[in-house]
Amino acid sequence: MDRNGGPGGAGGPAVRLRGVAKRFGAVLANEDVDLDILPGTVHGIVGENGAGKSTLASIIYGLYTADRGSIEIDGRPAVLRSPADAIAHGVGMVHQHFMLVPTFTVLENVMLGMEGGFRLRSGEADIRARLEGLSRAHGLEVDPDALVDDLPVGLRQRVEILKALFRGARILILDEPTGVLTPDETDRLFTVLRAVRGAGGVVVLITHKLREVMAVCDTVSVMRRGRLVGQRGAADTTTGELAELMVGRKVGQAARPSGGAAGTPVLGASGLGWKNAAGAVRLQGVDLELRAGEILGLAGVSGNGQSELLDILSAMSPVQEGHVEFAGRRINAAHPATPAEMRALGLAHVPEDRQQRGLVLPFEARENAVLGRPESAGPGPWTSGAAMQAHTEPLIARFDIRPPDPRLPAAGFSGGNQQKIVLAREFDGAPRVLLLGQPTRGVDIGTIETIHAQVQALKERGSAILLVSTELDEILALADRIMVMNGGRIAGVVPAKGATPRQLGLMMTGAAEGGAV
């Protein structure tokens, strides 16, 4: 497939943006963005949450129309009013959340929308042949007759990439593609991206993980607050410099925890099993022990039972099999507990989904600060604005929540500050056990530092912390012991000291077992 000789000519950029701006209400998502993406490169766009990188990608893919500015593709001015326009210009996009029909086969998903003719059969053989050719050319092996539902996440992503290439994409945009992948799958994805580049295509990689940018990109553009603040050759820069550009100031390296002696066990679980409503086994034979003054990191690819485990430990879901022991209570199927009872026993819970669960978004910050703490809301059966205010103000000060307005609805805070409201509330009063689900998901780098420092401080005050995170870096930075989950089972427990991402990655995919600690 020779597409190099486009009208733009050799040397001209594949994508050229000039003065692109996009505003959503009062928010300026993109401003004065000038960007050249050269053919035959992997171009990274990095930035914190809300820096405007997804908006920029959506403009190139025709999902949004820019308020101002011009776009040229292969040297020709392009008016992109819809993804169909973008596809016609050879732009393809792989979204963070896959757009596949799970009950269709790979082939059916690829041909969706381009079946060609009334009778399905007529186009199918042709499409199958072209698909197989594409797969081989780019090292994207996948069985065309496999049901998408049966494929692991990494392969589903391949199907998305194939879909885009099949529609003639030479400019492939990937939005946070590694969020759901194991380290091993990430490596394989990068091999594919290099193959696309080798075939003369362009890859635009949107991410917030700097290590990956350094691993695969040729050029990196950094965005901050809607503007492009820098562009570097990947070979000429460091992750430190990029982080500084992203945040706009120096970022300190998180100190490794001291790994001080852990205290007595405070929460134990044994033989936990869980089946969802459809009867699928999500947890099987899970044992764990949390000790005072210790952080136990729970690593694993998203969807391997971590959420179910958090739900059971916090009594959001009933125990079906096995038991939980906490503060002298034994909780099992016959003796269930409620979330309120667990809280009263000294359990705090930062839920993975803060917007659905951890906060009531239309409620004011001070109302959210007493969620699950009715005793702080006012005397007896009454709520009192003054009482809630008095409870909230120190929390705002301690976590530097901005704006420091206890009466602003939670929906009015940024993602990082929303998370700080949840953390401030749950950290308050030094809980005996803290369940900490994805504490820094969608949070700025600057805020991550603050949050990690607070987690360390809470541990030093003697709380037992279960940290669930899909970010291996976070677990390696904070945890004393690391427990890896795979397919609803504990794949192993290892001390954090000496653990490597590679070793953990293999355990996450079930390829290696760790010793019990």
Add this chain to the structure above:
Amino acid sequence: MTALPRWLDTGVLPVVNLALALLAAAVVVALVGEHPLDVFAVLLQGAFAPGSIGYTLYYATNFIFTGLAAALAFQARLFNIGAEGQAMLGGLGVALACLSLEPVLPGALVTVVAIVGAALFGAAWAVVPGWLQAYRGSHIVITTIMFNFLASGLMVWLLSGPMMRPGQGSPQTRLFDEAVRLPAVHDLLRGLGFEAARSPLNLSFPFALLACAAVWVLIWRTKFGYALRAIGHSEEAARYAGIPVRRAVVVAMALSGALAGCMALNEVLGVQHKLVLNFSAGYGFTGIAVALMGRNHPLGILAAGLLFGALFQGGAELNFEFETITHELALVIQGLVILFSGALAYMFTPWLARLLLVRSTGRG
């Protein structure tokens, strides 16, 4: 849905909806050959003239109770469509208290028991769908609608059978004792030395005002109200916070049903002094539109209730004044207001947002 600032949502939008409803009504009026402005003048006169205002407030009382019923449940995102049936049962509670206790207790005491009876019977009729929703997952919209039919059937059976006034062929009970009733406002005023035109307005209206205040306190000043609002916005978050969601749903429905049942105080204990078939006359359903227009806030419901009261009273007046405007046509005009402020309450939200907000931010 586009989010509007509070002042737009609660202040401007209802007025826009009302204006459009009146515009549509003007077209209808013009089509039958009357001049819209004349008709509206009669409507206003009919609703607010000194001799009519009592009627307007009397109708408003019904709307306030049923509107509060819908709004309270909706705080927990429960669509209580069953206010109609709950009001019927409230009437049954009043009638049973009066008919059975009149011989043995003094009138004032029977009146108190009747008030409690109205609330309890209304609550009981709402608790069953509430329980089914909370513990069995039966959708509350479906069950409350079905309970309206059950209530209707029950009333027909009782009033044409066991409770029918002996020796008469119409579906109603005998009159209650003279001492057992909520006094009319014109009688009370006369007692204080003021003359007021006769109207069906009775002590239920101040009760309705008290109910507005009580609902406001409950929703925004108690922990139970906090729990209801939390459930309404995010049931997941409520469960996470340790709120017993199921129990709260049942209690919310009970309170909602009690408010709907109190509508019977106005009609049965205040005006008719007997239980008649179909006294609820659709007020329970219109209450949903009242709650929507009042944005589920007691003050808004008070305002919307007064508006609907005025429309009902003024609409009745049109019938007398214009030959071409029949009772049915007056209903059409009322229906248009219900349609625009109820069913289409949010139709103009995006336009209003674009029109007013884009201008104020000074499009860049």
